[in-house]
Amino acid sequence: MDHDHGADTFWLEAWTIFSDPAHIIAELGWTIIQDVILIWLLYGTLWKKVILPRLHEKFDREHKITHHHDEH
Numbered sequence: 851m852d853h854d855h856g857a858d859t860f861w862l863e864a865w866t867i868f869s870d871p872a873h874i875i876a877e878l879g880w881t882i883i884q885d886v887i888l889i890w891l892l893y894g895t896l897w898k899k900v901i902l903p904r905l906h907e908k909f910d911r912e913h914k915i916t917h918h919h920d921e922h
């Protein structure tokens with residue numbers, strides 16, 4: 851019976867990394883950075899509130915589009 855010790859070493863190392871508290875904290879930190887700063891701040895604020903409305907207004911002017919809610 852030939853047993854692959856390389857696979858055992860791989861899974862042992864993977865479990866060690868997966869269960870290491872320092873690694874877990876680092877992963878949580880990067881998740882917060884990505885979710886909060888990149889997605890919420892940049893997409894939610896910068897893209898949706900600043901860039902997209904300006905592009906929408908420019909497109910409307912170029913194509914002479916008037917929205918009903920703009921007449922109020």
